[in-house]
Amino acid sequence: MGSSRPTANEFVPLPLSLQLTGFLVNSQPAHTRTFCGHLRHWMTTAVGLTLIAGALADLALRTAQMTYRVVHPELGAVYLDSTGKSGLLDIMEMMPYFILNFRGIVVLIFAFWKRDSLHLLSLATEELLKITFSSSYFSSKPFRKFKSLSIVFLIATATLHVVWECFDWVDYFTTVPNATLYSSNYLNPIPTQVYPWEYICVYSALNVFPFILSQHVYIGAVVFSWLLSKSIQTLKHELLHTIEVTSSGSKVYHSSDHFTLMTEQLRRWEKILLQANCVARRINHSYGWVFLATHVFDALNMLCLSSWIVSISETLGQYAFALGSVVAFGVYAIVFPIPMVMVAEEEAGIWRDRMLRFESLCWNHSCILSAVTVEFTRGNLVGIWTFVFSFVLVAKEFLV
DSSP: OOGGGGOOOOOOOOOHHOOOOOTTTTOGGGOOOOOHHOOOHHHHHHHHHHHHHHHHHHHHHHHHHHHHHHHHHGGTTTOOSSOOOOOOHHHEEEHHHHHHHHHHHHHHHHHHTTGGHHHHHHHHHHHHHHHHHHGGGGGHHHHHHHHHHHHHHHHHHHHHHHHHHHHHHHHHHSSTTTOTTTSSSSTTSSSSOOOHHHHHHHHHHHHHIIHHHHHHHHHHHHHHHHHHHHHHHHHHHHHHHHHHHHTTTTGGGSSSHHHHHHHHHHHHHHHHHHHHHHHHHHHHHHHHHHHHHHHHHHHHHHHHHHHHHHHOOOOOOHHHHHHHHHEEEHHIIOOOOOOHHHHHHHHHHHHTTGGGGGHHHTOOOOOOOTTTTTEEOHHHHHHHHHHHHHHHHHHHHOOO
16 A cells, blocks of 8 residues: 555655755665765765855855945945935845845755755655555645646746846846946956856856755745645544534444544544654754745845835836835745644644643644744734835835
């Protein structure tokens, strides 16, 4: 029966991009690998470390460039103007580019650090699904649809970010006077001759690509969280159904066969709940720091992008781009973590539905996903939107 169910690696999207760059490793023990296996492992590891080092170098270069422009605006502060705006807004307008770069780097560093723990998480999730679902579920239409949506989700997030970057570069060339692909030194005032088209190539490899990889890492965590919430939801529905049927008073449910069946069912429910807690701990161990980095940086980026809306007084296209940017990164900060919120809410539903018989067993094992110390709750997600909108109103009134 076990062979008819897929393994965890078959339904959790593990992109080839992460495998080739060393952020996902083969679960095969080192002492059983062939020479080619060892060679592939060290080559992908070298690629991942090189990518992180290159992204850090690009971040250092942009930081030096922007710092010099802020200190010496007369030398070509392309991104700054002095049209009466607050200095705070000037700084916030520049921050999204640094946040994007830093977010990709930090997430990839944490993913590289925890890459060996993903195999244990996959095994724990596979065991949970085997206990919770029947074999027919894995060939059902909803499950096949979920597998397809996971792949589409990976492609869509990568495409969305590439499109956003393209619009941002178009906005740069239309906003900066006399800027072309072959104009003077893009890194001014740094004394290095680099044309914009050359920097775009470097930027794509060391900034855009790492951010897309970080999105793929995050989507893996989202999928694991969704599978965990689905298992807890199934358990809750089974419990409610059994309570409703048993309380109907039918004689069938007072027979010895029924009590034997209920004993087996209770043991299975206990295994599901304990295994769900094991998976939740594995997710927190493997992705806790990734959750923290993505949640904090996406929320901060959303806030800084809102300054574009406050300060724009030019074309409708620029206003639409700024608004679309806030919405896009708002989706990253608020919509992506919804499966994590569902885990806590689904488990809370079990206790609300009169299952106090499990209280003594599971009192200290709550399924709550957290970004290290920040728990994913609906109130926290709504609070981000509230804070950003409050900032826009206050900034519009007092800073412009």
